[in-house]
Amino acid sequence: MKEDNNIDTCILNLNPCYDHWVILKNPTKIPNVVRGDKVVTLVDGKGLNIARVLSKVLGHSEYFCINILGGQVGTIIEKECDRLGIVTENFWIEDSNRINTALVYEYENKMLMINEPGPLMKLGEIESFMEFFKGHVRPGMNLVISGSAPRGFENGSLLQLVRIAREAGCSLKVDIAGSWLSKIVTVSPELLKINADELKVAFGINKDDFKSMDDFRREYSIRDLIITNGKMGSVWLSESEKLHARSMKVFSDFSVGSGDSFFAGLIYGQEAKMSKREALKIATACGAANTMHYGAAIFEYSDVEKVIGDVVVTEVVL
Numbered sequence: 001m002k003e004d005n006n007i008d009t010c011i012l013n014l015n016p017c018y019d020h021w022v023i024l025k026n027p028t029k030i031p032n033v034v035r036g037d038k039v040v041t042l043v044d045g046k047g048l049n050i051a052r053v054l055s056k057v058l059g060h061s062e063y064f065c066i067n068i069l070g071g072q073v074g075t076i077i078e079k080e081c082d083r084l085g086i087v088t089e090n091f092w093i094e095d096s097n098r099i100n101t102a103l104v105y106e107y108e109n110k111m112l113m114i115n116e117p118g119p120l121m122k123l124g125e126i127e128s129f130m131e132f133f134k135g136h137v138r139p140g141m142n143l144v145i146s147g148s149a150p151r152g153f154e155n156g157s158l159l160q161l162v163r164i165a166r167e168a169g170c171s172l173k174v175d176i177a178g179s180w181l182s183k184i185v186t187v188s189p190e191l192l193k194i195n196a197d198e199l200k201v202a203f204g205i206n207k208d209d210f211k212s213m214d215d216f217r218r219e220y221s222i223r224d225l226i227i228t229n230g231k232m233g234s235v236w237l238s239e240s241e242k243l244h245a246r247s248m249k250v251f252s253d254f255s256v257g258s259g260d261s262f263f264a265g266l267i268y269g270q271e272a273k274m275s276k277r278e279a280l281k282i283a284t285a286c287g288a289a290n291t292m293h294y295g296a297a298i299f300e301y302s303d304v305e306k307v308i309g310d311v312v313v314t315e316v317v318l
Contacts, residue, residue, distance in 0.1 A: 008062045008063070008140075008141065008142060008271060009062060009063040009064075009141065009142045009144060009267065009271065010063070010064060010065075010066060010136060010137060010141055010142070010143050010144065010170075011047045011050055011051055011063055011064070011065040011066070011144040011146070012047055012065075012066050012143065012144065012145050012146070012161070013045045013046070013047025013048050013051070013065050013066060013067050013068075013146075013147065014045075014047070014066075014068050014147065014148070014149040014150060014153065015045055015068070015098075015118055015147060015148045015149050015150050016043065016044065016045035016047070016048055016067050016068070016069065016074075016077050016097055017043075017044045017045055017073075017077075017097055017098040017099065017100050017115075017116070017118070018041070018042075018043060018044065018073050018076050018077055018080075018097065018098075018099050018100075019041065019042050019043075019044040019099070019100045019101070019102065019295070019296070020039055020040075020041055020099065020100070020101045020102070021039065021040040021041075021042075021101075021102040021104055021294050021295050022034070022036035022038075022039055022101065022102065022103050022104065023036055023037055023038040023039070023040070023104045023106055023294060024036060024037060024103065024104060024105050024106060024107070025037040025038075025106050025107060026107055027107060034103065038294075040294045040295040040298075042080075042295050042296065042298055043076075043077045043080045043081060043084075043086075044100065044296055045067075045147055046146040046147030046148075046175065046259075046260050046263075047065055047066075047067075047144065047146050047147060048065060048067070048077075048081070048086065049257050049260035049261065049264070049296050049297035050065075050144065050146060050260050050263055050264040050267065050297075051063060051065040051086045051087070051088075051264075052084065052086060052264075052297045052298070053260070053261050053264035053265070053268075053286060053297050054264050054267065054268060055084070055085055055086055055087070056084060056085070056086075057264075057286070057289075057297075057299060057300060057301050057304065058264070058265070058268045058286075058301065059301075060268050060271060060272075061087065062271065063087060064087045064088065064089055064136075065081075065086060065087060065088045065089070066088070066089050066090075066091065066133070066136060067081070067088050067089075067090045067091070068090075068091050068093060068119075068121070068129065068149075068150060069090045069091070069092055069093070069097060070092060070093040070094060070095045070096050070097055070119050071094075071095065071096025071097060071119075072096060073096050073097040073098065073099055074090075074092065074096065074097045077097060078090055089136055091128075091129050091132050093119060093121055093122075093125045093150075094122070094125070095119035095120050095121070095150075096119060097118065097119055098115070098116035098117065098118040098119070099116055100113065100114060100115045100116060101113075101114045102114070102256070104254065104294060109252075109253055110253075111254060111256075113256065117151065118150055118151060119150045119151065120150065120151045120152050121150045121151065121152040121153050122152065123152070126152065126153060126157055130157075130160060130161070130164065133161060133164055134164055134168070137164065137165055137168040137170050138168055138169070138170075139168060139169030139170075140169060140170075141168070141169075141170045141171075142170065142171050142172075142173055142267075143165045143170040143171070143172055143173070144173045144174075144175075144263075144267065145158075145161075145162075145172065145173070145174045145175070145176060145184070145189075146174070146175040146176065146260065146263065147175075147176065148176075148178075148180075155179055155180060155183050158180055158183065158184070159183060159187070162184070162187050166187070171190045172184075172187070172189035172190055172191070173189065173190065173191040173193075173267060174189040174191065174192050174193070175192075175193040175194075175259070175260075175263050177194075177195065177198045177202075178198075181194065181198060181202050182202055182203075185220045185222070186220070188220055188221040188222060189222060190222070190223045190224065191222075191223065191224040191225075191226070191266075191270075192222050192224070192225055192226070193226040193227075193228065193259075193262075193263055193266070194225075194226070194227055194228070195227075195228050195229075195259065196227050196228065196229040196230075196232075199213070199227060203216060207227070207229050207232075210235060210237070210242070210316050210317075210318050211318045213225065213227055213235065213237055214237050214242070214318055217237050217238075223238060223239075224236065224237075224238045225237045225238070226266065228259060228262060228287075230255065231246075231250050232246065233245050233246030233247070233284065234246075234262070234280070234283075234284065235316055236276055236280050237316070238276065240276075241276050241277070241315075242315060242316040242317075242318065243276060243277060243280055243313055243314070243315060243316060244313070244314050244315075244316050245280045245281060245283075245284040245311060245312065245313045245314075246284070246311070246312055247284050247285065247287070247288035247307060247310055247311050247312075248310040248311075248312060249288065249307055249310040250288055250291050251288070251291045251292045252291045252292070253291075254291060254294060255290065255291055256296050257290050257295070257296025257297040257298075258287040258288075258290040258291060259287065260296065260297055261286040261287050261289065261290040261296075261297050261299070262283045262284065262286055262287035263283070264283075264286060264297070265279070265282045265283030265284070265285065265286035265287070266279055266280070266283040268282065268283075269282050269283060277313050280313055281308065281311045281313050282304070282308065284311045284313075285304045285307050285308035285311050286299075286304055288307045288310070288311070289303035289304045289306070289307050292306075292307075
């Protein structure tokens with residue numbers, strides 16, 4: 001059991017997948033037939049992307065990732081995580097995990113992402129997972145909640161997970177969207193990362209309204225609120241500091257995984273006891289480095305070193 005290892009961070013990856021990125025360098029010559037020039041394969045899901053950056057890029061091993069796995073695709077994900085050295089604890093269900101496909105039209109600088117619906121969890125499997133989860137959390141642990149969950153795993157199940165974590169003495173670091181976002185803010189996570197567009201949809205706050213963002217943070221007693229806005233950078237709002245960071249260099253428009261890479265850098269910075277300014281700088285560099293390669297969160301630390309000098313961090317005036 002992970003509590004015996006005194007691991008600091010538990011990452012929930014409730015809806016993992018196996019991805020194929022098919023790179024098309026030239027227009028197809030045969031109508032209605034797509035033949036790729038290159039294929040990039042990777043285990044995916046926001047939690048696994050975070051774990052991959054922590055372990056493979058930043059050399060941080062004080063974490064483990066909880067996956068919900070099923071079927072032949074689940075077996076592929078398990079074996080690939082083992083090969084990569086990603087530390088996992090896997091809960092198995094009957095239905096199979098999903099395979100997602102990205103068609104990258106390199107000659108047009110655009111892409112099409114095709115996501116399968118993913119597995120359907122039965123009620124009994126959800127109840128068993130709750131007991132599994134209870135056995136893997138402990139006082140002082142950081143619980144990272146990022147991404148979606150399998151079908152059948154409703155908002156109430158998420159809140160039950162949060163209650164279990166709180167009762168165990170865990171702190172919460174959260175990056176989710178949709179209906180889950182409006183639920184999770186009511187439990188006052190210590191750190192909440194939100195995309196600026198999601199903030200607008202869920203709470204009606206404009207991406208340049210820093211005063212309303214900070215009022216929102218105070219209303220829900222959120223210690224650290226991070227708002228990301230693509231190429232325009234990110235804002236970190238807390239009681240002690242209010243910062244904006246932006247990378248002056250972005251290498252492509254293929255940014256899938258940049259938010260997860262950013263979040264991994266942020267978690268690493270906090271675990272390494274960096275200042276907020278330093279943590280935000282390395283997080284921003286990780287997000288920018290992700291745009292240097294096809295696939296989500298599969299860059300190297302040397303890529304981070306190439307871009308971190310182009311990250312500018314400034315104070316935010318409300």
